[in-house]
Amino acid sequence: MRTSKLLLSTLKETPSDAEIISHQLMLRAGMIRKLAAGLYTWLPLGLKVLHKVEAIVREEMDKAGAQEVLMPVVQPAELWQESGRWDQMGAEMLRMHDRHSRDFCLGPTHEEVITDLIRNEVQSYKQLPANFYQIQTKFRDERRPRFGVMRAREFLMKDAYSFHTDQASLDETYEAMYQAYSRIFTRLGLDFRAVLADTGAIGGSSSHEFHVLASSGEDAIAFSDNSDYAANVELAEALAVGERAAPSQEMELVDTPNAKTIADLVEQHGQPIEKTIKTLIVHGSEVAESKLVALLVRGDHELNELKAEKLPAIESPLRMATEEEIREAVGAGPGSLGPVKLPIHCIADRSVAVMSDFSAGANVDGKHYFGINWERDLPLPPVADLRNVVEGDPSPDGHGHLEIKRGVEVGHIFQLGQKYSEAMSAGVLDENGKNITMTMGCYGIGVSRVVAAAIEQNHDDKGIIWPDAIAPFQIALLPMNMHKSERVREESEKLYEELTAAGYSVLFDDRKERAGVMFADMELIGIPHRVVVGDKGIDKGVVEYKGRRDESNQDVARDSLLEFLNTKLA
RNA sequence: CGGCGUGUAGCGCAGCCUGGUAGCGCACUUCCUUCGGGAGGAAGGGGUCGGAGGUUCGAAUCCUCUCACGCCGACCA
Numbered sequence: 001m002r003t004s005k006l007l008l009s010t011l012k013e014t015p016s017d018a019e020i021i022s023h024q025l026m027l028r029a030g031m032i033r034k035l036a037a038g039l040y041t042w043l044p045l046g047l048k049v050l051h052k053v054e055a056i057v058r059e060e061m062d063k064a065g066a067q068e069v070l071m072p073v074v075q076p077a078e079l080w081q082e083s084g085r086w087d088q089m090g091a092e093m094l095r096m097h098d099r100h101s102r103d104f105c106l107g108p109t110h111e112e113v114i115t116d117l118i119r120n121e122v123q124s125y126k127q128l129p130a131n132f133y134q135i136q137t138k139f140r141d142e143r144r145p146r147f148g149v150m151r152a153r154e155f156l157m158k159d160a161y162s163f164h165t166d167q168a169s170l171d172e173t174y175e176a177m178y179q180a181y182s183r184i185f186t187r188l189g190l191d192f193r194a195v196l197a198d199t200g201a202i203g204g205s206s207s208h209e210f211h212v213l214a215s216s217g218e219d220a221i222a223f224s225d226n227s228d229y230a231a232n233v234e235l236a237e238a239l240a241v242g243e244r245a246a247p248s249q250e251m252e253l254v255d256t257p258n259a260k261t262i263a264d265l266v267e268q269h270g271q272p273i274e275k276t277i278k279t280l281i282v283h284g285s286e287v288a289e290s291k292l293v294a295l296l297v298r299g300d301h302e303l304n305e306l307k308a309e310k311l312p313a314i315e316s317p318l319r320m321a322t323e324e325e326i327r328e329a330v331g332a333g334p335g336s337l338g339p340v341k342l343p344i345h346c347i348a349d350r351s352v353a354v355m356s357d358f359s360a361g362a363n364v365d366g367k368h369y370f371g372i373n374w375e376r377d378l379p380l381p382p383v384a385d386l387r388n389v390v391e392g393d394p395s396p397d398g399h400g401h402l403e404i405k406r407g408v409e410v411g412h413i414f415q416l417g418q419k420y421s422e423a424m425s426a427g428v429l430d431e432n433g434k435n436i437t438m439t440m441g442c443y444g445i446g447v448s449r450v451v452a453a454a455i456e457q458n459h460d461d462k463g464i465i466w467p468d469a470i471a472p473f474q475i476a477l478l479p480m481n482m483h484k485s486e487r488v489r490e491e492s493e494k495l496y497e498e499l500t501a502a503g504y505s506v507l508f509d510d511r512k513e514r515a516g517v518m519f520a521d522m523e524l525i526g527i528p529h530r531v532v533v534g535d536k537g538i539d540k541g542v543v544e545y546k547g548r549r550d551e552s553n554q555d556v557a558r559d560s561l562l563e564f565l566n567t568k569l570a
Numbered sequence: 571c572g573g574c575g576u577g578u579a580g581c582g583c584a585g586c587c588u589g590g591u592a593g594c595g596c597a598c599u600u601c602c603u604u605c606g607g608g609a610g611g612a613a614g615g616g617g618u619c620g621g622a623g624g625u626u627c628g629a630a631u632c633c634u635c636u637c638a639c640g641c642c643g644a645c646c647a
Contacts, residue, residue, distance in 0.1 A: 012596060015581065019641080140647095
């Protein structure tokens with residue numbers, strides 16, 4: 001393609017509302033433009049990349065035995081009412097009605113539609129297992145769309161749904177999808193990890209997320225330095241570390257009028273942070289001994305809300321108590337709480353249970369106890385895993401220690417079981433002519449998000465550096481002074497034809513621009529390979545080559561260029 | 571959905587406090603020079619200052635309402 005025929009809308013300046021690097025570069029490179037919050041138009045250059053990602057996903061899904069379908073974006077309410085999600089979904093689902101006042105929604109996902117299809121089309125166990133996928137636009141009315149296409153309201157997703165007669169068959173397809181996903185992200189040229197994930201409200205036994213590692217990622221993932229254990233931190237189990245030491249201090253009541261936070265306690269009173277306890281008050285469930293429940297976490301640890309709300313004594317979803325509620329129940333404000341003489345139900349994190357000589361609020365405003373010890377000063381409350389794992393924690397599988405990195409969730413596979421097939425009566429006849437409810441699996445890839453994630457992982461101060469597999473063009477062909485030098489023009493045109501004929505996608509910069517502009521634009525849009533044609537080179541019978549990541553140019557003999565590129569791009 | 575903030579040319583911004591009829595840089599058009607790392611000069615085009623109402627002789631500027639967008643938080647099969 002010639003740049004003169006391409007809408008190459010590059011920007012020198014960074015649009016002010018773009019926060020993360022991929023969003024900035026996608027705007028600057030002219031890949032996308034915003035239409036409204038969370039809604040983006042893909043420009044020709046961006047769409048090329050999107051299509052490349054799609055093609056790889058499609059190939060690997062086909063190879064893994066899935067069949068492609070295409071379902072409507074607009075879906076009737078009846079299906080969602082049948083699965084029970086019409087009421088569950090909330091404002092995230094955009095609803096509308098047609099001219100006959102029938103309710104519809106923009107599909108945030110397609111479990112209902114596919115289940116409806118398959119219950120009508122598949123009658124026999126002989127037709128199973130089967131796996132169907134589509135690459136389709138989804139709409140989720142995010143509370144807060146941000147980061148460009150990374151977290152847009154309208155986005156492109158590959159979603160697949162598998163149907164089985166039993167769990168063993170589902171396990172098999174699940175494994176096949178796990179492998180297919182690994183191949184897809186490997187082919188895309190991305191540094192990724194598959195991690196254990198929370199199955200969420202949807203239940204099911206097994207779930208993995210695929211994360212592209214990037215410092216701007218919204219998720220934290222933990223993985224062992226000595227095994228292949230990897231999990232979302234929200235899920236990773238925090239094991240108890242060490243044993244409780246014997247008391248060495250007396251418990252004393254200390255005036256701490258200005259210490260409202262753990263940080264204050266550490267700064268003003270010299271308490272080591274790992275000898276302090278944070279007391280968080282949440283609402284209890286019906287089975288709790290009190291209306292409010294106190295959760296004890298070490299000062300330097302973070303409460304894991306997901307773990308907490310899974311405890312029977314705690315209301316789910318988790319709800320923090322307000323200051324008034326706390327004062328009413330405890331008699332002191334949130335800055336002075338602690339387990340000593342606390343009048344409400346209390347649960348301690350595992351690492352809290354092994355603390356000694358620690359400090360915590362005295363449940364009297366402006367006072368803390370120092371030198372507290374379990375059993376001697378107060379009984380040890382029930383113990384549970386309440387906190388997020390931190391770097392250096394032992395790996396839950398017993399091998400090695402945890403490292404924590406940030407990732408962008410680009411894929412998620414999980415086992416649905418019979419949630420939808422049961423609610424929507426999707427069954428088949430088995431060998432004995434008996435009706436059995438189908439078992440389902442579900443597998444998603446955020447196609448448009450992959451594009452942003454790839455940039456997060458592959459860029460420098462000049463712009464994007466596309467992995468070869470998804471670059472909009474493989475080669476940038478830059479003629480120097482073509483509009484003055486007839487030899488350069490002829491040579492470039494010839495090269496363009498040759499390279500194109502050899503099957504390469506070439507972006508030929510035939511604009512009447514200065515060299516600097518061409519270089520800067522090609523680097524910004526991230527074309528991985530660059531060939532420069534100039535008078536100087538023609539005299540020597542060479543052209544210049546530079547890989548996007550290379551430090552400098554190299555001369556390549558004109559006659560062996562094709563051969564050279566064949567090895568470079570192999 | 572709560573807190574905060576911002577809306578002035580395609581993009582980035584100034585002007586607003588202290589009302590007097592809109593400006594800078596980039597981009598765009600034409601010409602001259604330059605011509606291998608985002609060139610220099612000259613001349614141009616483009617804005618109902620987010621919208622509505624109000625105060626005033628006069629509103630981008632002050633007041634009220636409203637819409638949009640963004641940041642932080644909460645939320646996220």
